[in-house]
Amino acid sequence: MESFQAFVLEKSGDAAAGSVRQVSPAQLPQGEVTIRVHYSSVNYKDGLAALPNSPIVKSYPFVPGIDLAGVIEHSDAEAFSPGDRVLVTGYGLGVEHDGGYSQYARVPANWVVPLPEGLSMAEAMALGTAGFTAALSLYELERNGLQPGEDTAPVLVTGATGGVGSVAVSLLAARGYRVTASTGKAAEHAYLQQLGATSIIGREELRPADAKPLRKENWAAAVDPVGGEALPFILGSIRYGGAAAVSGLTGGAAFPATVYPFILRGVKLLGIDSVYCPMAVRQEVWNKLGSSWKPLSYLSAGYRTIGLDELPQALEDIMAGRLIGRVIVRLSADV
Template identity: 60%
Template sequence: MQETFRAFVVNRSGGAGAAELQTLSPADLPAGNVTLRVAYSSVNYKDAMAASPNNKIVKAYPMVPGIDMAGTVVESSDARFRPGDPVIATGYELGISHFGGYSELARVPADWLVPLPPGLTLREAMALGTAGFTAALSIHRLEQNGLTPGDGPVLVTGASGGVGSLAVAMLAGLGYEVEASTGKDEEHDHLRQLGAAAILHRSALTPEAIPPLQRQRWAGAVDTVGGQTLAFALGSMRYGGSVAACGVTGGADVPTTVYPFILRGVNLLGIDSVYCRADTRAELWNRLGGDLKPKGLDAICREITLDELPGTLEQALKGTGKGRTIVRLAE
C-alpha cells in the first residue's frame, strides 16, 4: 500500500470551514475492514454543501467529502472481498461522518460495498453514482406499485439535473413516454436526445393557485423538486398513479390535501438512496449495468481531476454546474 496519498479535506477552525487538498497516510483513514484504491468519485450538491463553510451536514471534522466512490480493493479482512476486486460505494455515512470518495485511498465497512456489476466500468459507475442510483430506485418503486410503459406518460421534474436527466434516459430506454420538466430552455435539445417525448417549463407546474385535484395527466412521476411542483404532480396523477419523491430543491413543504390519495388512490413513494437495504442496492446496481443503463453514458458526464475539484464544488453550490461530473483519482 502506498505510504502517502492525496485527498480533499474539509476542516473547521474557530467556527469557519476550510477545505483544501492535503497529503495523508493510511494511518489517517477511518475504521473499516476494506481498503480500496479509489479510481473515480463524482460531484453532487451534497458534496458541495459538505465543502462549504459553516455547513450543517458534516458530523465530524476533519472530513473528506464525496458520497460516491468506485475503485479496486487493496486490503480486506472480509471474506466477501479480495485484493483486486472492483467495487462501488454510495450513500451511508460517506462524506458526512466517514471519509468519502475525494481521496486516492479509502477505508470503509464491507457492508457498504457492492461488487462492480457486469455491464459497467468503474468510470461508468461514477457517471451514474448516487444520482443514477436514486433515479433507478425511483423507477424500481414505481414499478413495484404497478407502473408499466402502457399505462401512459410519466413526468420527470427537475429533468436537467443529475437525477432527473438520468431518470429521463432510463425511463425512455424502458419504453416509457417521458414528459420532462425544466426551467432551462437551453436544455431542451439535450433532454430530447435523452428520450423525452415532451418538455414542459417548470412554471407550468407551479401556478399561483394549485387545486388539490386537476386534470388526470400522468400515470407516474419522478419528482426531484418537491414543494409546489410535487403538489401539482400529485393532483395531476391518473387514478392509481404513483409519484416517487426524491428531492427538495423546490422546498420541503407540500401545499396539498388528502384528496389525491383518497379520491384517486394516488401513491406518494418516498425515495431514500442513503440507507437503502443492501439486497435492493445490489439488485439495482445489477440493473444499472443492464436494462437501466442509459445509452451513451460516457457522453452524459464530464471528467475532472482532483486539482479541479475545489472550483467545481463552488460551481455546484451556486447551481451553475451542468449535468454529471466525475472526479478521476487514479490513472
C-alpha cells in the same frame, strides 16, 4: 501503502474550506475494506459538505465525497478480496465517514457493492448516487404497477437536467415510457431530447397560481427529485392509481397538500431513500443498471472528468445550479 492525496475540509474558527492534502494511511477511518479509489463524483450533498458552515459535516478534518468506485487493496472480510472491483454509495460515506475524494478509502464491508460486469468504474460514477436514486425511483414505481405501453400517459420527471433527473429521463425512455421533462433551463431542451424526452415543460407550469387539489390526469407517474411547492400540483395531476417517487428537496422540504389525490384517485407518494436502501435491493438495482436498465443515452451524452484540484469550483457550481449533467472526479491514473 505510502501517503496519498485527498481533498480535505478543515475548519478555522466558524468557517471551513477544502484543499488537496497529503494524507497518511494512519489517518484512514475504521473499516474492514481498504479501496484504491479510481473515481468519485460531484453531488449536491457534496456541495453541502463543502459549505463554509456545513449543515451535514460534524467534525473536521473531513474528506467529503458520497460516491466512490475502485479496486480493493486489502480486506478483512471474507466476501471481498484484493483486486475486486467495487463501488460504494450511501450509508455514512462522505457525511459521517471520510468519503471518496481520496486516493484511498477505508469503509465497512457491509457498505461495499461488487461493480456490475456491465459498468466501468467511470460509468458507475457517472451514475453514482444520483443514477442509483433515479433507478430506485423507477424500481419502486414499477412495483406500484407502472408499466410501459403506447397507450400509457407520460411519466413526469422534474429537475430533468440534474443528476437524478437526467438519468431518470434516459432510463424511462429506454424502458419504453413517454417522458415529460420539466426544467427551468430553456437552453437545455436539446440535451433532454437527446436523453429521450418526448415533451418538455418549464418548471413554472408546475406552479399554477390557483390551488386546486385535483386537476386533469396528465401523467402516469412522476419522478420528483425537487419536492417543494410544485409537489401538490404534481400529485393532483397523476392518473388514478399512479404514484410520485420523491427523492429530493432542492425545491424545499415543506409543501402544502390535501388528501384528495390519495383518497379520490388512489395516488401514492413513494419516498425514495438511496442512503440506507437494503443491500439486497441495492445490488439488484445496480445490476439492472449494468445490464437491461443501462441508460445508454445518458452515458453517451457524456460526462465531464475533473481532478481533485478542480473540485472547489465544481462544488461551488453545483450549489449555484450551474452544473448540467454529471461531473466525475478521477483519483487514480491506473485505470
